[in-house]
Amino acid sequence: MNKESNGTENNIGDYWDSRAAADRPISWMGHPYISKSFNEKVYGSSSSKWGAGLFEVLKKKYLQKGGSFKRAIAVACGNGRKEMQLVKEGMIDHIKMYELATSRIEEGRAMAKRMGIQNKVEFVYGNAFEMEKEKEKYDLVIWLNAIHHMMDTPAAVQWSSDMLLKGGFFVMDDYVGPNRFQWPRIVMQYCNKARAKFPDSIFKRSEQFSRKRHRVMRVVDQNMVSGVDPSEAADSARILEAISYIFPKREEFLYSSGVSTLALNDISSRILDERYKHFIDHTIQLDQDLAGKGHIGFASVIAVK
Ligand SMILES: C[S@@+](CC[C@H](N)C(=O)[O-])C[C@H]1O[C@@H](n2cnc3c(N)ncnc32)[C@H](O)[C@@H]1O
Secondary structure (H helix, E strand, C coil): CCHHHCHHHHHHHHHHHHHHHCCCCCCHHHCHHHHHHHHHHHHCCCCCCCCHHHHHHHHHHHCCCCCCECCEEEECCCCCHHHHHHHHCCCECCEEEEECCHHHHHHHHHHHHHHCCCCCEEEEECCHHHHCCCCCCEEEEEEECCHHHCCCHHHHHHHHHHHEEEEEEEEEEEECCCHHHCCCHHHHHHHHHHHHCCCHHHHCCCCCCCCCCCCCCCCCCHHHHHHHCCCCCCCHHHHHHHHHHHCCCEEEEEEECCHHHHHHHHHHHHCCCHHHHHHHHHHHHHHHHHHHCCCCCEEEEEEEC
16 A cells, blocks of 8 residues: 555654654653563563563463464554564464554564564565455454554454454453543543652652653643544454454453553653652552442453454
């Protein structure tokens, strides 16, 4: 598909191209201690890489010993780093990855070369829903931090099922909370309870961090969210419901209410030191309490067709 064909897709791609070029601070998912804590609690894994525990479960519980997925497909892969790691580890023989930001595709292709797996990965610019015509062709469909960028998420889940061979796997790890991050009051209250414990210094400007952070968080303006990236959480609230309908055979990990991302994301680069672990633990505890009450903002799923 050529780049001139769709305005919204261009806006999405351009935003993620600019993000690729910008200096990206650590997100909550990139914080080793936060990742490790979630891996331990959710999957019983000791990895400190975000989401690694999910693929350990997939491998140990669902993949035949020594087996691999022959043909995988991913949408909104960014630079495809996480998917390519699975190729490198021998879990996936070949993967096709769709993306709208050309700079991320270039980054991914260079990474594939460095990893020596360029024959096993294919990056495609364009709309996977239009370009993938043949059904029942793949044995794995992966969505990592990606399905919440789809404009019609039940259609994306149905498309995933259509792409899969019988017995194939659907795996996702994503934001599944309110559209455009319109969090309910209780989530904001728990987030601010968590942030209240952190020392003042975290939120102040310093030599290292030029921007001030607000201790108290508010729900973000939804028009701003869609204005910055039209695909951002456009239809996230329907993801889990769609999966439950389309994939009755599945394992769900409803691991966060959203409190951790809200309370920790903008300060993650500032709380790398050991002395902040205690505050992080407190935040994750509040997060899990709320998730236990049914407020789900992030989840992962392994489903079988
Ligand atoms: C939050 S990033 C996630 C990237 C990657 N999956 C990761 O976990 O690092 C979302 C990505 O989705 C891409 N994107 C959004 N809508 C898309 C679409 N309809 N098709 C393909 N890529 C899309 C954006 O360009 C962006 O790179």
